[in-house]
Amino acid sequence: MxxxxxxxxxxxxxxxxxxxxxxxxxxxxxxxxxxxxxxxxxxxxxxxxxxxxxxSGYMLALMPLVDPVLAELGLTEAYRAASVPMNRYRIRSRRGSVVREYTMGRLLDAYGDYRGISRGxxxxxxxxxxxxxxxxxxxxxxxxxxxxxxxxxxxxxxxxxxxxxxxxxxxxxxxxxxxxxxxxxxYETGWGGWVVWTDADADADLGEELWGAGWFVGTYPVKGRLGVIVCGPAEAADDGLAALVARIRTEAPAAGGRLDRVLADAADGRGSYYWPLYDKxxxxxxxxxxxxxxxxxxxxxxxxxxxxxxxxxxxxxxxxxxxxxxxxxxxxxxxxxxxxxxxxxxxxxxxxxxxxMFNRSPAAAAVRDAAARFVPLGVALRPIRKLLDTRPSGL
Missing domain, CATH: 3.50.50.60 (FAD/NAD(P)-binding domain)
Structure with missing residues (x-):
């Protein structure tokens, strides 16, 4: 410390x-x-x-970009002990059905670890x-x-x-x-999200997302917990997290065991914080x-x-x-x-x-869900693999 x-x-x-x-x-x-x-x-x-x-903040999924840095600092083992491997990534549609599940390790293991860890x-x-x-x-x-x-x-x-x-x-x-x-x-998305922590489940290597029309839910494992973000357009912040969760559960009633549970947890009054989604x-x-x-x-x-x-x-x-x-x-x-x-x-x-990911149109969401079924993992990860293939020069 x-x-x-x-x-x-x-x-x-x-x-x-x-x-x-x-x-x-x-x-x-x-x-x-x-x-x-x-x-x-x-x-x-x-x-x-x-x-x-x-x-201390939110949950992180760290690409192998960090591995040589942690190795130089002598922190590789400490990092691995404080994190969990992220081997699988699953996308669910606006109705809750599974669109695609990827095995991350198949394309990233050659570069190093892809792991979930809390910022703290x-x-x-x-x-x-x-x-x-x-x-x-x-x-x-x-x-x-x-x-x-x-x-x-x-x-x-x-x-x-x-x-x-x-x-x-x-x-x-x-x-x-x-x-x-x-x-x-x-870049302003016009969206924001509530970050909530809940208990881990048996799928400790799985990141799972629910892609809606006018909402988005992401669940990401870290050591001993699940980090959850429930997103919607910025104006949804006025109605609060519970109202957005109620809408999601109505529109995606068959979202699977993990998402059903974390949505119930998100609306139970536990601590959360709101994250406006923009960059600089x-x-x-x-x-x-x-x-x-x-x-x-x-x-x-x-x-x-x-x-x-x-x-x-x-x-x-x-x-x-x-x-x-x-x-x-x-x-x-x-x-x-x-x-x-x-x-x-x-x-x-x-x-x-x-x-x-932050899509308001049901028609556009339907096209997105259909297209996502046919996107190979190599295509989805191409920009990240390019970074991993071309590490900073001179180091």
Missing amino acids: LESTSLRAQLEAARTDRRRVLVIGAGIAGVTLARLLRGRGLHPVLVERAGPDAP DLMAVLGGGAVSYGANVIELDQRVDAVTAVFAGADVAEAEFDAVIAADGLHSATRGLVLEPEQVSG RSATWTSGRIALVGDAAAGFLPTAGIGAGMAVESAWVLAHHLAGDAPVLPALRAYERTQRPRVEAAQRNSRRLAPM
Whole structure:
């Protein structure tokens, strides 16, 4: 786990580093980057504006993109112990019948593991080293030779760094200190979803989705639990989760044992949180000595299950360049040049899937369901296999 430490203590540890690095945001990308840099002899200063008890989030399906990163960190066994294999993927139609079931391992085993894990468990695996909670960066003053960061909520008001990395997520405040509003775009689905946790079942290797017209339900196994997301158009949020579940159960009365159960659980008043479904894309990832990584650079829709994996991979690429011998500015530019095309290609794939999964038209849904019966697994996974076949160069 991360160790809560004063900002002053972190600055003292980094004082004699050949490259003083500030990492803003202790999410997946930020923690991965900090741990990689520590393994390469630096003492990056990691700050997080939230407290240590902030909600740990949602469920993840991690592609084999993360395997070499976890191997470098010596975390492969810990990751496998905290996750479950995702060997099967099943799609059900708007009426609840099975459209197709894929065996994922047949095409992904050659690359490595495809596994389900909760965000909280992944953070526990990645955790290690110092972090200063409640420290908010409110200003960045960049000069030719350094960047001065101004803090609120910390025991130090300001400090100087050779490089500053914004890893503070989809809603990044740091991004607004670096880029102009017109440099940040996004894809709006017009939908949102409630995330609910429920008990695991006997199909611990199965991800199952129910594709409707005006709703969508996804169920994804993690260690000891099932993560569930129940989605609908944004206006459905006004009526609440129970109303949407009632509609789904009416329109898909034969959705199978798992989906029948999780829909009942979702409507029983247990804790849930609402997730508006949109993404973000930054037109540039670097500005002098400041760079963006993870969702701060390109935040993903959950439609392809690849956003967290790309955040881990991007942190790996950035650590490789930032801890190398090149000066800071060329190192950060090389990171962006290497990784941004890969991430944006993955993001485009996630966007292409959104209209198919978040569909309001019964007629279009009927066509989609019929077409899905004949799509081979190799075709469905082609964009992801292309990423796996072309790992980042130079690593």
